[in-house]
Ligand code: ZN
C-alpha cells in the first residue's frame with residue numbers, strides 16, 4: 310500500500326447493522342412492548358395470529374364447558390427461571406431481589422396482596438384469586454442443581470430486545486423464562502421507558518417468556534425506589550397467560566373479557582375512582598374505568614386486581630396445549646424442575662468474573678470481580694499468569710501486571726457442594742508506558758497480511774459473533790483493509806480495534822487520517838464508529854471521532870446484503886483535534 314497519511318493510515322470498511330449508543334428519551338408513553346412484539350411477530354409469521362385466534366376460541370369453549378368451575382381450588386404451580394443479563398453493575402441483581410419478585414407475584418396471583426382492600430367496593434365482587442403460584446426451579450433442563458437463576462455477562466443488557474433471549478433459554482413448555490436487563494429498546498430504537506414485555510401464547514417457543522428491567526424487578530435492591538411495587542411482572546405474566554390490556558390496545562377496544570369495563574385508553578399515574586364514567590359510550594362503564602387492574606398502565610402501587618373474567622382466560626390458557634402452557638404445572642414437570650416441594654441442598658457455584666479495568670499500563674493493577682452464580686462460593690482459587698501475585702484466594706483480588714502483553718485468567722469457585730473452573734483467554738491487555746512508535750509519519754495499511762499487526766489487538770468486547778478482520782475483498786489502495794461484518798447478527802455489540810501505543814513527545818501537531826467505507830443496511834439499528842484516544846494505556850478513553858447512520862455512510866444506497874465498496878465509495882477523515890496529546 311502507498312504511504313498516504315501523515316501519521317497513520319487506518320483503512321476500514323464495515324457493513325450494515327451495528328452497535329447503537331442511544332440517547333435516553335422519556336417522551337414515549339408505551340410502557341410495555343407485548344402488543345408491539347406480537348404485531349411484529351405476526352408480520353413475520355401469520356401463523357402466530359392464527360394460533361392466537363384458535364387459542365381465543367379454545368378458551369371460550371373451555372369456559373362454556375364449565376372449565377373455570379372444574380378448575381376451582383386447583384392451585385397451578387409454574388416453574389420459573391430468571392436469566393440475569395448483566396455487565397457487572399447493579400443490574401446483576403441479588404437473589405434476594407429475585408425472591409422478593411416471586412413473593413410479590415405470589416401475593417398478586419393468590420389475591421393475598423395487602424392492597425386488595427384498595428379495590429373499589431363496586432369492583433370487589435369482580436376481583437379474583439387466580440390460584441397460580443410461581444416457584445424458582447431447583448433442577449435445570451439437564452436435571453442439574455439450580456437455584457433458578459442464570460447469570461450471563463453481556464452488553465446486550467443495554468437496550469435489550471428479543472436479542473437477549475438466545476443468550477440463555479430453557480424450554481418454555483417446562484419453565485417460565487424471565488430475562489432481567491439494564492434497559493429495553495423502545496419502538497424508535499432508543500432506550501426509553503419500556504419496563505418490560507412478554508410474549509403471548511402461540512408465538513415462537515425460542516422467544517417465549519418475559520423481559521423485565523432490573524429496576525422494576527421486585528421492590529427491593531435496584532427496584533427499591535420504584536413505585537411499581539413489582540407489578541411490571543404481574544402485568545407481563547398476565548400477557549404471558551393470554552390477557553390483553555384492558556383498553557384492548559385501541560380506543561375503547563375490547564380485551565375479550567366481559568367484567569373489565571371498556572376503557573378509552575391506558576391510564577397513567579393513579580387516577581381517582583370513579584374515573585371516566587361511560588367514557589366509551591352510554592352504559593359502557595357506569596362505575597368508571599378499572600384503572601386499578603393489573604393490565605392497565607397505572608403505577609404498580611395503584612394496581613390491585615385481576616377479575617374473574619381474566620382468571621378464566623388464564624385458567625383456560627393453562628389448560629391449553631398452545632405453547633405447552635398445560636405442561637408447565639403437570640406433576641411430572643414439577644418433579645422434573647424441582648418445584649414439587651422437594652427440598653434440595655445448595656448447588657455448587659458456576660465460576661464467572663470480569664476485570665476492572667481490562668486495559669492497563671505496565672506496572673498498574675487490575676481488580677477481578679467475582680460474578681460466580683448458582684451456589685454461593687465459599688472459596689476462590691485464582692490463577693494470573695503474568696500477574697503479581699500470580700495467584701490469589703481472595704474473592705475480588707487486585708493484581709499488578711509489570712510486563713506488556715495479553716494475559717489469561719482462571720478462576721475456580723467452590724463451596725461444600727462442589728466447584729467449577731472458568732478460564733478467559735486474552736482477557737487482560739497490558740501496554741508499555743512508552744509509546745512503541747516514535748518515527749513519523751507512521752502508516753498502517755494492513756498490507757503485510759498479518760492481522761492484527763504487532764502490538765495491536767482485536768477485542769470482541771460483547772462476545773458476539775463478528776469481530777474486526779482483515780480482508781482483501783476491498784481496499785482504498787493496495788490490496789487489504791480491515792472490516793467488521795455487521796450486516797447480520799451483531800446488533801448492539803461493541804467491537805474494538807486497538808492500535809499499538811505512539812510516542813508524541815516530539816510531535817507538535819499530531820493528526821490521524823483514515824479512510825472509511827460504510828453503507829446502511831436495510832435492517833434497523835444505528836451503527837456507530839468512534840475513534841478514542843487514551844493516555845492511560847486504555848484505562849480511560851476520550852472520544853475524538855463519532856459518526857453514525859447516514860453521516861457515517863459513504864454511499865447513499867441502502868445495501869441489503871454484503872457491502873463491498875468500489876473506488877468511489879471511500880471517504881477520508883482527518884482528526885486534527887489531537888494537539889492536546891502533543892508531548893505525551
Ligand atoms: Zn402490557
Ligand code: CA
Pocket residue numbers: 555563564565566567568569570571
Ligand atoms: Ca373488557
